[in-house]
Amino acid sequence: MPELPEVETIARGVDARVRGDRIVDVWFGSKREPFKTPAARQAKGLEGRTIVGVRRAGKHIVCDLGRPPGFQPLEKSSGRQGGAQWIVHLGMTGRLLVTTHDAPVAAHTHARLTLASGRELRFVDARRFGRLEFRDLGKSDGFGAPGAEPLRIGPQEFVALFRGRKLPIKAALLNQTLLAGVGNIYADESLFRAGLRPRRAAGRVTHGDLERLRLALRAVLEEAIRLGGSSVSDYVDAEGAEGFFQLEHRVYQRTGEPCLVCKTLIRRIVVAGRSTHYCPNCQK
């Protein structure tokens, strides 16, 4: 499932392939979801614009777009005027793929953006948890993930996120308004590496333990990005290639297997409605 490292990998791959390309035609395969913006308005907004760049914000992929064709800037306009954004959330099973125009169309393809180069940007999502949104920057603000970026947050700011909170530390890690980009895999893996039990009340974790958690989280996310993410269900990058970080998981989906550090059997519990895996010996 795409979390921060997977979304980062996809955004980088898509950016490398479509930056500077122009959207010449838009096709949406379904009238119902995944449209956060109505399909017709989205298609109209996208057509003719140039893709300025593609980047990750939390678990979202933001495609920054140039001015629409025939745009007349007002006098004294700022450089940003006329721009727009296409925002993709992959949900659980979403894929954002760059293909040729004649590549076979996979099942559950919901969007096809034909590009001037002959390439195509496709959104495929079997489970329909993904979301597509169009923002006209003349009418609304640019997209900003609500939570802090785990790769950039500093020690004091990290401690402040959890202060006074009674919910389990794992639930806090998953809360996107606190931290943007952490999902079930990297919550479990970072808690293991920091030696913390997932159910510890967030507000009662010591500053020292929180600093260990911040560093463990950053390390695990950076390592996962280097390995192209974790392919555990449907995840593939912009080219359709799988990642390798699933081979480095120490607790996630290892229920009943021996801990790689102490041989104690990995336990599975449910926290915040999610499968949660931990070592009862290594994590206190």
Place this chain on the structure above:
DNA sequence: CATTTCACCTGGTGGC
């Protein structure tokens, strides 16, 4: 407001 629970959705899996 803080927190918890649940519906959404479909493919894969394991039991019989």
Place this chain on the structure above:
DNA sequence: TGCCACCAGGTGAAAT
């Protein structure tokens, strides 16, 4: 072989 209950989980709405 077929059938079916069950599980996976990011998000947001509803409930507490």
